[in-house]
Amino acid sequence: AHNPKTGRVVIIEINPRTSRSSALASKATGFPIALISAKLASGMTLDEIPYWRDGTLEKYTPGGAPDGDYVVLKFARWAFEKFRGVEDSLGTSMKAVGEVMSIGKTFKETFQKAIRGLENGRAGLGFAKDFNKKSADELCEMLKTASSERYFQLYEAIRKGVSLEKLNSITHVKEYFLQQMKELVDLEEEMLKTIGSVPSDELLIQAKKDGFSDKYLSKILKVSEKAIRDRRNALGIKEAWLAVPVSGVDNANHYYSTYNAKDTSVASDNKKKIMILGGGPNRIGQGIEFDYCCCHAAMQLKELGYETIIVNCNPETVSTDYDTSDKLYFEPVTTEDVLQIYEKEKPMGVIVQFGGQTPLNIARELEENGVNVLGTSIDSIDAAEDRDIFRHMMEKLEIPMPESGMAINFEEAKACADKIGYPIMIRPSFVLGGRGMEVIYDENTLREYVDKAVGVTPDRPLLIDRFLKNALECESDALADGKNVYIPSVMEHVELAGIHSGDSACVIPPVSIPEDNLKTIKEYTTKIAQALKVTGLMNMQYAIENGKVYVIEANPRASRTVPLVSKVCDTQMARLATRLMLGETIESLGLKDKVIPYYGAKEAVLPWSRFPGVDPILGPEMRSTGEVLGLAETFPLAFYKSQEAAGSELPHAPAAWENKKVLISLSNKESQKDQVLMIGKTLKDLGFTLVGTQGTADFYNANGIKCEVVNKIGGGRPDVVDLIMNKEVCLVINTPKAKRNYAEDRKTIRKMCLKYKVSYITTIAGALAAVKGIAAVKGGHGGEGNVKSLQEYHALIK
Structure with a gap:
């Protein structure tokens, strides 16, 4: 720790191992820390390891990393909204569930790039929540507690005219960083003088150099993102791509974008080139399971002779290693960034179904801008996510779903609940990943829920389903080629329906699902995959109540359980799905049913100890931050190992x-x-x-x-x-x-x-x-x- 007033430096702790920041430092500098550590652990000494500048590594000096005048910034991602009753405050116990890393030429550019890489619905620093409506005094009071919203609050406090000296005395954030934020606020305020039109050419050029995204400019100026992009392109303002060389490895780089330099990178003219979009930062509901899929897709494509390109911004992942793909763009997975990489590289197609929700959120925009999306069509993915379309499809296929309805106010919700019968499952239609989902048992609790619901409109209703009582929940991951379907195994949940699938323990192969139900599950999965024309991966969720199988939902993309099924069943689903997307079939891959004579038990890892005020019970909203797998000849022993x-x-x-x-x-x-x-x-x-x-x-x-x-x-x-x-x-x-x-x-x-x-x-x-x-x-x-x-x-x- 450094005292900025006296210059005193004290040691807080030492960790004689690699840490979370080792991956960050390796990717920020290009210095392969784990590789060198492994050599030292095996008995080599520094004078035996080559140093790319002065012979051997004992001659290494501070600043000896590869040359490059760039800035790297790490920003953490939190999930306080997942835990009712918890205080959003940061302290000595880590509460972040993931992080992003951004690279740019200036601090301002890098900072704004990190914000849009967070995947939290914000494309810039301003106008988050209701902070802009708070007074300067209210914001200063809020800033006294370090929270996940601190930098968004600081931005609005600067906008409200609070002096940087005062903000420094409250937060101890260095004045340099505050000054940089003030320059962003000043530029933004200048642009806000002409709401309803694209900024002047001079302001637009400066805004892009300072890291303002097209999406954020579109939001604050109330003009279309396309209008911003078209004017930017007309002015020749495009991202340049610069390389961060990997130390000690010939011709190995990863690339970052900037609007503050000329493009020095060269794209190959290889026609067999495919881009894979990663999942962005780890978060509850989306973690390294999607990174697993992206990595295996890249490995499979390389084996098939394709050049691979990965776009991702998460330093903790294997997909952001320099040697996972032929070319790595260390960038936020946004429409603006991906489109410019696509235009430069001109790949034959882009894979969006392996990176979780992140690439799917922008897939429609990419397709509308001429990007060739491989695998299941965007229309099919949207049909599965649209409640009305999917329900009509199930009715046509004669596949049962729990009785349901929609409501935009308490009267409608009550009428729906009275018709369906309590208990009911209720959730907002406009929030992904099970957020805000709750089981309601009576009218009073329903009123309380509806009164607290924010953002409900006729286009964004509350979704209500009959809660299946004492129902056994299960899942199936499937591979499909548009016609034929292969299901390696069905996963049986240990907890009954009402617990989010990501938090429930589960077992492969199933231990108590009757044979006729298993047959029905496989039949329904096949019918749905064919109706949606799935090419690649699909995840289906079911519940069995009183012997009857109900469909809960379909996800025609890679799911959280792909690595689990792949490892237990020895079926490399991400690799096989990649081949299906390229035109192979279930038949040509020779996929056949397997008998698995052992059991794999998955258990969720939950972060309760980090949130001491939270009641540690499971429910319909996912809260786990990871999972483990226990393998054994019997289910009880496998379950014991998982615990x-x-x-x-x-x-x-x-x-x-x-x-x-x-x-x-x-x-x-x-x-x-x-x-x-x-x-x-x-x-x-x-x-x-x-x-x-x-x-x-x-x-x-x-x-x-x-x-x-x-x-x-x-x-x-x-x-x-x-x-x-x-x-x-x-x-x-x-x-x-x-x-x-x-x-x-x-x-x-x-x-x-x-x-x-x-x-x-x-x-x-x-x-x-x-x-x-x-x-x-x-x-x-x-x-x-x-x-x-x-x-x-x-x-x-x-």
């Missing part, structure tokens, strides 16, 4: 613990009576002592399973919290009440488990899988030490 890998270690057996107590507090005992009794009996047979709150203890004792009673919170000491604080229990099974205003003591139990690092489970289905896993480990079925490599598992497939 251990995700950091929710289950007790092996009582002998391994000083205490043998399991605390159980359940809200929905009667509706899932058989499973609840199975949980209690299995734990009892394994030698654990059951401890429960009054209702749960009475239930077990009445059914012949001994369970001790513990006081509820406030019911006398010791109570449930004391048991957790004193580590008297080795596992807590605690399910929430269905209604949103469920008891506070249940929230407290879960929060205390987090605080005192006691493993806890919040669903009956998860608890059942867990106790079976504990039994499998204790019984030695497969054994903890019985490890196999992935290749050994694949060799067992028939």
